[in-house]
Amino acid sequence: MFDGSNFVAVSGLSLLAVLVLMAVTAVVGARQGRVSVVDTTWGLGFVVVALVAALVGDGTGWRRLALVLVVAVWGLRLAWHVTRRNAGKGEDPRYEEMLAKEEGNPTWVAIRKVYLVQGAAVWFVSLPIQVSAAAGPGVTAVAVVGLLLWAVGLAFEAVGDAQLRAFKADSSNKGKVMDRGLWSWTRHPNYFGDSCVWWGIYLVSASAWPGVLTFLSPVVMTYFLVFATGARLLEKHMGERPGYADYRQRTSYFLPRPPRKA
Numbered sequence: 001m002f003d004g005s006n007f008v009a010v011s012g013l014s015l016l017a018v019l020v021l022m023a024v025t026a027v028v029g030a031r032q033g034r035v036s037v038v039d040t041t042w043g044l045g046f047v048v049v050a051l052v053a054a055l056v057g058d059g060t061g062w063r064r065l066a067l068v069l070v071v072a073v074w075g076l077r078l079a080w081h082v083t084r085r086n087a088g089k090g091e092d093p094r095y096e097e098m099l100a101k102e103e104g105n106p107t108w109v110a111i112r113k114v115y116l117v118q119g120a121a122v123w124f125v126s127l128p129i130q131v132s133a134a135a136g137p138g139v140t141a142v143a144v145v146g147l148l149l150w151a152v153g154l155a156f157e158a159v160g161d162a163q164l165r166a167f168k169a170d171s172s173n174k175g176k177v178m179d180r181g182l183w184s185w186t187r188h189p190n191y192f193g194d195s196c197v198w199w200g201i202y203l204v205s206a207s208a209w210p211g212v213l214t215f216l217s218p219v220v221m222t223y224f225l226v227f228a229t230g231a232r233l234l235e236k237h238m239g240e241r242p243g244y245a246d247y248r249q250r251t252s253y254f255l256p257r258p259p260r261k262a
Contacts, residue, residue, distance in 0.1 A: 057133025138208025146203025153196025
């Protein structure tokens with residue numbers, strides 16, 4: 001049985017927690033002069049919501065525990081990966097371009113265009129977690145399928161990131177396009193894995209009513225990954241790199257498939 005009043009409490013406290021986290025991130029970003037610190041907060045925001053849901057929700061206990069664990073593993077790994085990747089670097093060119101289009105105080109522009117937008121996205125995408133926290137027993141088999149899909153997604157992300165890190169660490173690869181391992185099957189294995197993670201979390205929520213109604217959350221996440229701030233912007237940035245046009249011709253954009261022969 002779904003407890004509507006408990007869902008309101010979970011959702012409201014989740015929103016408040018995300019707003020506080022984004023406010024802290026805005027302060028840190030202003031002091032460092034880098035809006036890109038929000039990329040670390042992105043994964044942590046979902047972990048915060050999952051913790052709120054697990055502690056405040058009164059729904060089925062094992063499902064709340066499962067979701068907080070899988071979200072924590074995913075979110076903390078992502079936050080650590082992004083922090084290590086961005087260490088010692090300046091502002092992300094994507095944010096530079098975005099902020100350059102707006103007049104006014106850069107901090108206030110960043111709050112309006114980046115921090116509030118990403119905070120709202122975290123809250124909306126995490127709705128399956130919030131709804132599941134207030135839901136009763138469901139179909140266990142559906143939840144298991146969701147957890148398996150989550151595991152596939154996490155593997156794509158973690159392995160893809162590790163392969164790219166090893167590729168960049170080899171000085172002989174400087175100026176070359178990464179086209180090995182998972183990167184030979186899809187140009188964006190990390191974004192594909194991210195999408196699988198959130199469709200898996202959705203299935204866990206959908207295993208109990210009314211979790212199935214939160215399908216727009218993984219749809220929005222996938223849209224961000226494919227068309228908005230993820231793969232599309234990266235393709236624009238990488239498009240002029242030597243060899244990328246050939247790589248694009250033989251390698252799938254998003255969904256993995258065997259590479260085309262040259």
